[in-house]
Amino acid sequence: MKKITLLLLLFLAFNSKAQTSNFSLSDSLFAKGRYKLALKVLDEQPKSFVSHLKKATIYESIDAYKKAILNYEKALEIKNDYTTKLKLAKNYRAVKQYKKAIKIYEDIIDKDSLNLVLKYQLGKLYIITKNPKKAERTFKSLEKEDKTNANYSYHLGLSYALQGKRDPMINSFIDTFEKDTLHVKAITRLANSFQKLRDKDSTQLFVEKGLAISPNDFDLNTLKINQLYKDEEYEKAIPYLLNLDTLYKKETYPMYLLGRAYYHLDSLEKAKKYLTKLSFIDKEDFKANTYLGHIALKEKDYKRAQVNYLMATYKGKKKRDEEFYGLGTVYYKQKNPKMAIKMFEKAHFENRRNYRALYQYAKLSDDYYKEKKIAYKLYIRYLESVYDKDEDITNYVKKRIAEIKKEYFMKGESLK
Numbered sequence: 446m447k448k449i450t451l452l453l454l455l456f457l458a459f460n461s462k463a464q465t466s467n468f469s470l471s472d473s474l475f476a477k478g479r480y481k482l483a484l485k486v487l488d489e490q491p492k493s494f495v496s497h498l499k500k501a502t503i504y505e506s507i508d509a510y511k512k513a514i515l516n517y518e519k520a521l522e523i524k525n526d527y528t529t530k531l532k533l534a535k536n537y538r539a540v541k542q543y544k545k546a547i548k549i550y551e552d553i554i555d556k557d558s559l560n561l562v563l564k565y566q567l568g569k570l571y572i573i574t575k576n577p578k579k580a581e582r583t584f585k586s587l588e589k590e591d592k593t594n595a596n597y598s599y600h601l602g603l604s605y606a607l608q609g610k611r612d613p614m615i616n617s618f619i620d621t622f623e624k625d626t627l628h629v630k631a632i633t634r635l636a637n638s639f640q641k642l643r644d645k646d647s648t649q650l651f652v653e654k655g656l657a658i659s660p661n662d663f664d665l666n667t668l669k670i671n672q673l674y675k676d677e678e679y680e681k682a683i684p685y686l687l688n689l690d691t692l693y694k695k696e697t698y699p700m701y702l703l704g705r706a707y708y709h710l711d712s713l714e715k716a717k718k719y720l721t722k723l724s725f726i727d728k729e730d731f732k733a734n735t736y737l738g739h740i741a742l743k744e745k746d747y748k749r750a751q752v753n754y755l756m757a758t759y760k761g762k763k764k765r766d767e768e769f770y771g772l773g774t775v776y777y778k779q780k781n782p783k784m785a786i787k788m789f790e791k792a793h794f795e796n797r798r799n800y801r802a803l804y805q806y807a808k809l810s811d812d813y814y815k816e817k818k819i820a821y822k823l824y825i826r827y828l829e830s831v832y833d834k835d836e837d838i839t840n841y842v843k844k845r846i847a848e849i850k851k852e853y854f855m856k857g858e859s860l861k
Contacts, residue, residue, distance in 0.1 A: 494524040510539045577607035595625035629659045679706040731761035766796035782813045800831035821849045
């Protein structure tokens with residue numbers, strides 16, 4: 446009996462030593478980048494907590510997260526281990542299985558509420574999964590533990606943003622900025638928030654602060670460019686747009702605005718270059734064709750203008766009044782008043798607030814048709830809807846209404 450026991454102990458010791466030796470071999474192979482050979486060695490070993498853990502580590506290193514998850518889960522079935530749980534949660538996050546990661550973090554924090562690092566990661570997951578109330582509670586709790594951490598204030602601001610709590614959100618971002626004046630994300634959020642509130646001075650204050658720290662930030666540059674564009678300072682906007690166009694080659698925003706800026710500065714060849722490129726890259730961006738139509742119209746190339754406006758109306762899904770107005774202008778220049786009237790009518794139908802389209806629709810109807818009832822009704826509609834948009838047009842419309850009324854009165858005819 447003693448001999449059998451001794452043999453069994455020797456066998457177990459030999460197996461343990463052999464397994465340890467094989468683990469060392471797999472570690473050595475993995476350290477040298479021979480991960481396939483390392484996995485082969487591990488596959489030949491008896492299934493154990495350590496073998497699954499080592500395989501999971503290898504799979505995680507090559508971004509094979511699903512296989513890593515499978516092995517971490519098998520390791521935890523054999524042994525309940527804190528570090529392995531955290532690694533499993535990290536891999537769940539990598540494959541966007543956030544709810545499973547949240548469950549692990551919540552279980553750990555229930556037993557260790559002072560684990561601030563884990564609580565911070567959990568709060569961020571609540572934001573990612575659109576659970577703002579839990580995120581708010583988490584980051585308020587974290588702020589109590591560390592009032593100097595700017596990231597806690599920032600993420601608290603994000604949790605307020607998800608709930609539509611504007612003022613607490615802005616206050617949290619300001620708090621973030623006061624704790625860390627180099628926190629670009631908070632600065633960008635503040636700039637965007639003040640821009641939505643139409644507070645130009647505060648918006649530009651934070652835009653300038655942000656650009657001083659991060660001059661190539663896309664969002665901050667966009668805010669800067671949009672304001673310059675709104676102020677019609679196209680020449681000042683161009684350096685910012687050229688920088689974005691160089692850095693963010695896949696973005697169509699700088700390409701489109703460069704085309705428009707050069708158009709407004711009458712640099713038509715440069716405008717054509719960017720707009721033509723955009724029309725090929727983004728098949729759905731109909732505004733590239735719109736501006737190519739505007740350029741052709743300026744150059745009196747009416748055929749090319751017509752083609753681009755027609756393409757824009759075909760591609761466009763939003764309001765296309767600018768495009769139909771362009772077509773109306775082209776047909777008018779080509780001495781085709783009937784088609785021009787039709788296009789101005791369409792422009793007005795697409796956008797009832799486009800008073801110029803309504804005016805042209807009325808004016809050309811007045812010029813083209815002997816019967817003035819249609820023009821009269823359109824002139825009346827103009828006064829009722831956009832009375833004070835343009836003083837010269839309004840005065841002309843009033844004059845024509847009076848003249849048509851007099852004409853029909855003299856003929857003894859009704860305008861109804």
